[in-house]
Amino acid sequence: MPSYAIEELLISSRPGALVAGVDEVGRGAWAGPVLVCAVVTDLSEPPAGLTDSKQLSPGRRDALFESVTSWAAGVGYGEASHEEIDTLGMTEALRRAAHRALSALPVRPDFVILDGSHDYIGSPWPVRLEVRGDSASVSVAAASVLAKVRRDTYMASLDCPGFGFDENAGYPSPVHQAALAESGPTAHHRLSWSYMDDLPRWKHLKKHRDPLVGEGQLSLFG
Template identity: 40%
Template sequence: MARARSDSPPLFDIDCKPDFAFEKRAIKEGQWPVAGLDEAGRGPLAGPVVAAAVILNPKRIPKGLDDSKRLTAEQRDLLFDKILASALGVSMASICAEGIDSINILRASLEAMRRAALGLSVQPRLALADGRDIPPGLPCEGRALVKGDQRSQSIAAASIVAKVMRDRMMSGCGQAHVHYGFEAHMGYATPRHRTAIGNHGPIARLHRVSFAPFRLGVEAAECDPDMLIDAPLETHPAATSG
């Protein structure tokens, strides 16, 4: 007899592509539609956290869906268009920097996912959320999947939508605030961004003043990179060679 697939993360990281297994199981159990939930922008020093909810069409799943961090910007943009053209439902929501400062980044991320789920035009029966926490107040049953964007195609689609939307928002901020280079680093704590903060200071309602270096001072943050933010940094393409 085949062993049921566990919801627990694998003991060792395996470089695999997300599939539709969780969704197929839900369909068999009468829990359709299934929405994938994910966010982008937990780690940056500036800008909103953006979440997306996606209900894929089982008959029109775009090829190449994956964790947004494992895709190039060009791949994400192409898949973004395909998701919007084929999905049964797509919704996005964001929490601004001031909101993040007032309730903390974890709660803001979960609230953004909740709002995205509520904004779907198709009522889901089950929501698969990336991470360890189920967003409170969902309009349906929720299920948390660690590394869900690498395991579920619905979550992967949500991660792509959230990432593309947030990058476009931050690129717009770069045009409005030319000294900070947001279009290059998307608000992450790169040397260029930290230098701009030191030279020009934080931007009201855009920088997250509850994060270091704003609480500790730019000099302190420069001396201790581990204290740059309150939550673990996400790897961002602009800050790596890949």
């Protein structure tokens, strides 16, 4: 289970420091925004059962959402739209979403624990990378749950019959793949991604980004 070991280590180097845990959701989706959540805690006992969102059922995540929100000392959300992802690439989109999330906090953190091995946040926040941080840090685990529930709820609210966004949240799935092949991309899809190359009827809609900007993306068939 996550603990405060990383938070306490950072605070020991600067007594009184505030630490934010940061996690993202939506990086690998074909549709919708990428969303980043930042959470600051007062190191109090977290809600029972809080852990990495991927280890929790949808029902358990939903049940934790309100309790984590009310327990946290500060919560900030930031997102980058599918248009920003198409224009800027995922790394820059993540950076912007993270800066928006951190700027939305009611307090300014002195340190940031970022889940993963790549610092997409950068200056001006001192970032500590933590692989599997959502399993190790209470703050990051809280951010992972809040980010997942918030984005899933948004994707389920979109009026896109047949795409199964209430189940797949815009990520690759057989239902999503079949709907794309039949109906083409919706107004919420990332049109620069390589899955568009696998849609003969719709590939003329693909957006082409400067090859020096952004990263390779998932194709429709793997």
